[in-house]
Amino acid sequence: MIDRDKFAELYKEVYRELYKTALYRLGVPEDAENVVSDTVLDAYAGLDKLRDESAFRAWIFKILSNKINRVLREYVTRREHEAYLSDDSIDALPTAGNVIQAAEDKTLVQQAFTILSEEEREIVTMSVFGEQSSAEIADSMKLNRNTVRSKYSRALTKMREYLDRGGDMYGQKR
Secondary structure, three states: OOOHHHHHHHHHHHHHHHHHHHHHHHOOHHHHHHHHHHHHHHHHHOHHHOOOHHHHHHHHHHHHHHHHHHHHHHHHHHHHHHHHHOOOHHHHOOOHHHHHHHHHHOOHHHHHHHOOOHHHHHHHHHHHOOOOOHHHHHHHHOOOHHHHHHHHHHHHHHHHHHHHOOOOOOOOOO
């Protein structure tokens, strides 16, 4: 079993990656900070469940991933609720000009990231921002290591093709 001092030591090794992962997936610094805080509190409270120190990184990132997914579901629910309650919901829809401007404001990489499935985004995020190996990702997502590698490779290929087309998602170049 891992003691509290060892927990602090292990946390110091991953805290930046936890925050970077949360921020990239959520896009809101305050929400990322809250999710990381909740993750650390839950991990600390459940420390007796972790038997193997070498599994700490995958374990805490799995907790983080679950927290992020919960917040993302709340975002969707909140948006749907606000749209339902709004009498001006039609007027509140973005205009074509606003949509184009918003798309131009985003980087192509961020846009390419959005064409991935949720699972692909999670794998890429855990690998790139969480700096986790395919074995760690496989363990935390309960997938085969080779499955993680192939999904990661396919996700990067999708993003590369999207970027090669200059952000051409619908068959039309900008």
